[in-house]
Amino acid sequence: MIENLISIVYFGKSVLFTLQFSAGIFNLYYVIKYKMKKIYFNYPIQNFTLCTALIVHSIGMWLGTPNLMILALSFTGFFIIYFFILEYNHPEFWKVSFSSELIEIKSEDNKIQTLQTNTSPKNLVERLDISRIEEKIQKFVEDREYLDEEIRLSDFSAYIGLSLHQASYYLNNYKDLSFTDFLSFHRLEEAKRMIEQRPDINLLEVALASGFNSPSSFRRACLKFTGKPPKEFRNYVLHQTTPSITLELQNQLG
The missing domain is CATH 1.10.10.60 (Homeodomain-like)
Structure with a gap:
């Protein structure tokens, strides 16, 4: 039963990793393609950091190394501190997503064209x-x-x-x-x-x-x-x- 539970955990991590990695590639592509402000690079950074945490935690489980799992969980604290600083300096980051701004710009440009x-x-x-x-x-x-x-x-x-x-x-x-x-x-x-x-x-x-x-x-x-x-x-x-x-x-x- 424990093995089945572990298999489910690994499967869930695989799905989450795939989603985060795909989102990171997608976000990075749009930020670069449309030459958006540097602040929006935080979106792919967030995705890839979560991917890294999932990999480290999975390796820790596989090797039975608690330190690696603790290290992976410490990413949560890092995120809290990092995004607190980000929100303080750039409140617009949370008010409207970069995709919303992109859609607004593209739709207006397309309409004018x-x-x-x-x-x-x-x-x-x-x-x-x-x-x-x-x-x-x-x-x-x-x-x-x-x-x-x-x-x-x-x-x-x-x-x-x-x-x-x-x-x-x-x-x-x-x-x-x-x-x-x-x-x-x-x-x-x-x-x-x-x-x-x-x-x-x-x-x-x-x-x-x-x-x-x-x-x-x-x-x-x-x-x-x-x-x-x-x-x-x-x-x-x-x-x-x-x-x-x-x-x-x-x-x-x-």
């Missing part, structure tokens, strides 16, 4: 009432619809009463903005207002409450529209006595 491919050079909104479109966009902003982190181009186009192609065309040609940048700009303005009202507010809270789905997307917006990382952006807002940052953001938009 599709629109560019299928859209002819002609003006898609030349027969429409531009002032009416502007009014609807202004209402979209006043209603703060951009705070919804799940909002997509299809939602925006339906809100302002245009087709998907027309909405994308209008933003690109009349606002000189992609849909992603349009959202990021207004979310950054929201972040500015939050910082002005609550100077001691945590930047992570600012990012998530203003519609960004991760601190990394908040950071990208800060750098794109102000040339400053989040901490410098907050300091800049707090030390301004005039609404010059809004003017600077507007200048960034042309």
